Amino acid sequence: MTEFATLTSEGGRSASKANAQTLVAFKGVDKVFANEVTALSGLDLEIRAGEFLSLLGPSGCGKSTVLRLLTGLTSPTRGEIIWSCDRPEFGFVFQEPTLMPWSDVFHNVWLPLRLAGISKEKARPRIDEALTQVGLSGFAKAYPRQLSGGMKMRVSIARALVTRPAVLLMDEPFAALDEITRLKLNDDLAALQASLNATVVFVTHSVFESVYLADRIVVMAARPGRAVAEITVDAPGPRREGFRVSPHYAETCRRTSAALHLAMGEATPGELLE
Amino acid sequence: MTREDFIGYAVPALTLGLGLCFWEGVVRYFGIPPYLLPAPSVIISTLFTDWPTLSSSLWVTLSITLKALLAAVIGSVTLAVIFAQSQLIERAFYPFAVALQVTPIVAIAPLLLIYLAPSVAVLVCAFLVAFFPLLANTTLGLSSADHNLVDLFQMYRASRLQQFMLLRLPSALPYFLAGLRISGGLALIGAIVAEIAAGSAGQGSGLAYRIVESGFRLNIPRMFAALLLISVAGITIHVFLTAFSHWLLHDWHESERGREA
Numbered sequence: 001m002t003e004f005a006t007l008t009s010e011g012g013r014s015a016s017k018a019n020a021q022t023l024v025a026f027k028g029v030d031k032v033f034a035n036e037v038t039a040l041s042g043l044d045l046e047i048r049a050g051e052f053l054s055l056l057g058p059s060g061c062g063k064s065t066v067l068r069l070l071t072g073l074t075s076p077t078r079g080e081i082i083w084s085c086d087r088p089e090f091g092f093v094f095q096e097p098t099l100m101p102w103s104d105v106f107h108n109v110w111l112p113l114r115l116a117g118i119s120k121e122k123a124r125p126r127i128d129e130a131l132t133q134v135g136l137s138g139f140a141k142a143y144p145r146q147l148s149g150g151m152k153m154r155v156s157i158a159r160a161l162v163t164r165p166a167v168l169l170m171d172e173p174f175a176a177l178d179e180i181t182r183l184k185l186n187d188d189l190a191a192l193q194a195s196l197n198a199t200v201v202f203v204t205h206s207v208f209e210s211v212y213l214a215d216r217i218v219v220m221a222a223r224p225g226r227a228v229a230e231i232t233v234d235a236p237g238p239r240r241e242g243f244r245v246s247p248h249y250a251e252t253c254r255r256t257s258a259a260l261h262l263a264m265g266e267a268t269p270g271e272l273l274e
Numbered sequence: 275m276t277r278e279d280f281i282g283y284a285v286p287a288l289t290l291g292l293g294l295c296f297w298e299g300v301v302r303y304f305g306i307p308p309y310l311l312p313a314p315s316v317i318i319s320t321l322f323t324d325w326p327t328l329s330s331s332l333w334v335t336l337s338i339t340l341k342a343l344l345a346a347v348i349g350s351v352t353l354a355v356i357f358a359q360s361q362l363i364e365r366a367f368y369p370f371a372v373a374l375q376v377t378p379i380v381a382i383a384p385l386l387l388i389y390l391a392p393s394v395a396v397l398v399c400a401f402l403v404a405f406f407p408l409l410a411n412t413t414l415g416l417s418s419a420d421h422n423l424v425d426l427f428q429m430y431r432a433s434r435l436q437q438f439m440l441l442r443l444p445s446a447l448p449y450f451l452a453g454l455r456i457s458g459g460l461a462l463i464g465a466i467v468a469e470i471a472a473g474s475a476g477q478g479s480g481l482a483y484r485i486v487e488s489g490f491r492l493n494i495p496r497m498f499a500a501l502l503l504i505s506v507a508g509i510t511i512h513v514f515l516t517a518f519s520h521w522l523l524h525d526w527h528e529s530e531r532g533r534e535a
Contacts, residue, residue, distance in 0.1 A: 071429050092429055098422040101526045102444045111440075115430040143526050 022084055023049040023167070023199055024070065029079035031065050031225075039065040041224030043079070052193055052200045054214035056207065056256065058264050062225025063203040067092070067169045070201065091160030091198075093170040097152035099144040099159075105131070106140040109159045116163075123162075130158040133192060150181035157189075161196075168200045174209070186212055187241060194238030207260060211252045212244060219256070221263040229259040312495040317502060320495040328484065328496075332503050335465055335480040339511070342400030343461040347454070349401075350408035358416040358442065375406040379464055383471035396468040396480070403464030404457040408450070415449025416442050448527050451519040458511045466504065481507075 026045040032038050040062040047053055055063045068074045069081060071090055091112075099108045109130055113123040131137050134154040144152055153173060160168060174182045190213055193200055204210050210217045211233055219229040233252050235243060243249050294314045300306070301313040308316050321328065357364040379399055386395040419441050427437045469482035481500045488496040524530045 068425075073425055073428060090429060092426060094422045094426075096422065098420060098426065100423065100441070100444065101528075102447070103526075111426075112430045114440075115427065115432045115436055145526060145528070 020048040020050050023047050023088075024084065025082045026066070026069075026076075027080045027082065029069065029076045029081060031062065031069065031074070032077045038224040040069075040076075041226055043226055045218060045227055047199060047201060048216075049084075050197060050199055051215045052202065052213055054202045054204060054210035054217045055220060056204060056210045056217050056260060057220030057225075058205060058222050058260075060225070061220040061222040061263075063205075063220060064171050065225065067171050067201065067203060070167070070169060088166035089163050091163060091165035091168045093153075093156050093160050093168070093173040095172040095175050097144065097149075097156040099152060099155055101144050103143075104140065105136065105142050105144070105147075105155050105158075108144070108155055109162050111159060112163045126162050126164075127158075130162040133161055134158045135188065148181075149177050150185060153177065153185065166198060168196075168198045170200065170202045172203050172205070175204070175206075182209070189213060190239045207253055207256045208244075211249060211256055212239060217256055219259045219263050221265070228263045231256050231259060309492050309494050312498055316495050317498040321499040321502065324496055324499060328481075328499060328503060331479055331481045331484045331500070332507065335462070335469070335482065335504070336507060338397055338400055338465045338480065339461045339507075342397055342465060343404050343458060345397075345401050346404035346408050346457055346461065350405050350453075351412055351450070353409055354412035354416055354446075357413050358438075364413070371406065371409060374402060375410075379403050380467055380471055383468050386468075387472055392472045396465060396472055399468030399471075400461050400464035403467075404461035407456040407460065408453040411449045411453030411456075412446055415446030418449065419445040448523060448529065451515075451522065455512065455515045455519060458515045459508060462504070462508050462511060 024047045026043050029040055029043040029045075030038070031040040043062070043066070045066070055066060057063055065074070069076060071092065072087060100111070103111075106127060109127045110120060110123050113126060114120075127140070128137065131140060134157050136151065136154050136158060139147070139151070139155075144155070147155065156173070160170075174185050177185065186209060193213070202210070202213060214233055217231040217233065218227050219231070220226065221228045231252065235246075235248055235252075298313045298315060301311055312320070353367070357367070379402060382402070383395065383399050386398055389395075390398060423441055424437070427441055432440070465480065466482040469480045470486060473483075473486055481504050484500045485497050488494070488500065520530060
């Protein structure tokens, strides 16, 4: 499989994004579902324009709810979500590829543009571009069931990119994939993010994935869901395989793991203490 | 054709042939008269000699079956689409649907024969039997679109019509086709049952009527010939609908996966 195409490469992204302006802020947001389950309680969270933010936490900490609140598919029970601009265009990647099995790759990627009334011919260059970005340019006519799990996920990412969204929301996109495919997609996503100008909010419960990809990690705790720690990953991008074996990566993983243990209400294992 | 394919066809053909030979042999050896049990050879020759009568009856039964199936498709899909618009409508009408479905059609047929002309009553019976599997399956299919895809459509501000055409209808297609395969067989059964219930009351000249009539006349070979035609008609409908379903789904649906080598 080819890699995600790298269009341009910007160095030192973390440094330039650390003082980027706030795109959206959650202020004391509560979310209580109809069945009276409290998904979020008093969440304060700031998302900065152009950053790669990872939301890390155990199951049930409301990570996915944060994404749904961002899209406007659901509203907060209490508190406010304040955008610094109009609500932007989103791309969304689910944990499952969530493709339409009856449509080929081209028609699946066309969907967001089609719903906006853009004809097949007008959309074609954008679709080709998105498929090239995820390394699937030869697969427009394939049906989802002919593709491997990793390739389906690439189609799902292409569909999210085809509108050139300002904000890309990813809900544990690689959780269902095998480890080898997952590492490969992490590498390709890191390269792709360096070339896009989008803000990415990436939900995961993998410490290693979040440290490898993110500029900033917000650790969340469950019952009720809230943000408990924030870790800045200060490594210049675009990150490559080598970052995974660097001392800085190991050190950040250690700090992040310790924060996650704390968030889960467990004693921090001795080997993670400084 | 591979060797496995050949064996796959040859084995059932062989057992069928052996069974028929056994039947023929038993009838000849014991000298069983045709009015008790006709030999397969007699049934086949009756099929040829009585073909003018039987073929016109076959046509009557088939045309009732197909009209009933067509009416069931149109009616059930329309109703399922209406049900899909609101849970309240679905709830309001479902008791009628369920009550009609669970009542055996043989029990309704005499009543229908009072209200309707026999030929219409037979058609209505076949329609009622074919209607409910289609309605139940299509309703289920329309409401079983992937929830994440529904969210995605809402996120991209899809209109109700877009969501219906691009998401709900294609999601419902495999369910509808499964219902269609069931209803195809049931429409034939419904037509036959209603013809028998109509019996002497009807001017019906369908295959079921031929069976009843031949029974009265102790023309057992013709009964068997009519039965054979009904079986063949049922098998043909099933094979045709299965092929139709395969043609529509083979590109994408999991149920068709096993067909590829």
